[in-house]
Amino acid sequence: MSVQQSLIELPLDLDRQRIPSHVAVIMDGNGRWAKSRGFPRIIGHQKGVDALKDLLRCCDDWGVKILTAYAFSTENWGRPAHEVEFLMTLFERVLRRELEEMMAENVKIRFIGDLKALPDSLQSEIAHAMGKTSQNKGIQFNIATNYGSRQEIIHACQSIASLVKEEKIQLDDINEELLENYLYTGGIANPDLLIRTSGEMRLSNFLLWQMAYGEIYVTQTLWPDFNRQEFHRALLDYQKRDRRFGKLN
Numbered sequence: 425m426s427v428q429q430s431l432i433e434l435p436l437d438l439d440r441q442r443i444p445s446h447v448a449v450i451m452d453g454n455g456r457w458a459k460s461r462g463f464p465r466i467i468g469h470q471k472g473v474d475a476l477k478d479l480l481r482c483c484d485d486w487g488v489k490i491l492t493a494y495a496f497s498t499e500n501w502g503r504p505a506h507e508v509e510f511l512m513t514l515f516e517r518v519l520r521r522e523l524e525e526m527m528a529e530n531v532k533i534r535f536i537g538d539l540k541a542l543p544d545s546l547q548s549e550i551a552h553a554m555g556k557t558s559q560n561k562g563i564q565f566n567i568a569t570n571y572g573s574r575q576e577i578i579h580a581c582q583s584i585a586s587l588v589k590e591e592k593i594q595l596d597d598i599n600e601e602l603l604e605n606y607l608y609t610g611g612i613a614n615p616d617l618l619i620r621t622s623g624e625m626r627l628s629n630f631l632l633w634q635m636a637y638g639e640i641y642v643t644q645t646l647w648p649d650f651n652r653q654e655f656h657r658a659l660l661d662y663q664k665r666d667r668r669f670g671k672l673n
């Protein structure tokens with residue numbers, strides 16, 4: 425039995441009662457992974473899809489209810505055109521290829537971000553995947569695509585401002601709960617744990633509001649090498665944390 429296979433069950437040193445409900449990931453280091461092997465960067469992204477698929481399965485196996493992955497940021501448009509094009513095609517191809525399996529595994533897919541700016545064919549594939557999996561009751565898989573937290577907050581403010589302007593709500597009705605409802609993540613609980621690979625210690629405009637009290641775990645491992653052992657390590661670290669949410673114990 426391979427080490428990967430032996431980690432299908434929840435490892436015994438993890439507390440089943442303290443598995444984070446919602447895990448978010450910044451999948452960084454694909455380019456460096458490829459470059460260090462003499463491959464073009466896009467090979468790193470391709471490998472990154474395999475790592476993400478395995479993490480989704482692992483989350484499902486170990487009792488995580490929601491996985492949110494940062495696939496493409498509002499800033500990523502600034503990459504060379506051929507890389508952006510490759511990523512858009514990759515998202516579309518992966519969605520088409522994996523949809524049946526996701527259905528079989530009861531995964532509920534949701535894309536978060538400003539989807540209107542994505543290529544039309546990708547938008548149709550996204551709408552199809554979200555529609556088809558909308559009644560699934562298994563793990564929720566959120567893919568942040570053309571996502572930027574600042575843009576998300578501005579978008580929410582604009583929606584709320586028009587409600588005030590149309591006198592549908594009063595200024596005093598604006599509170600945290602209302603604002604959260606107008607974020608792309610409306611209706612989804614905030615992440616308990618955010619994992620960032622490849623050593624960078626920043627949020628990079630990802631889930632800024634939602635991560636107010638989320639725990640952050642950074643590993644030096646590059647995303648294509650992130651596997652169940654790495655996730656196990658992240659969860660062990662998470663379970664040692666004392667989450668006080670600004671209060672005293």
Ligand code: FPP
Nearest residue numbers: 451452453454455456472473495515518567
């Ligand atoms: C960051 O690594 C990675 C990305 C910008 C793309 C991540 C996308 C995937 C793994 C594909 C996911 C697919 C679906 C369908 C959700 P980087 O390129 O910034 O790496 P570097 O820092 O080493 O240059």
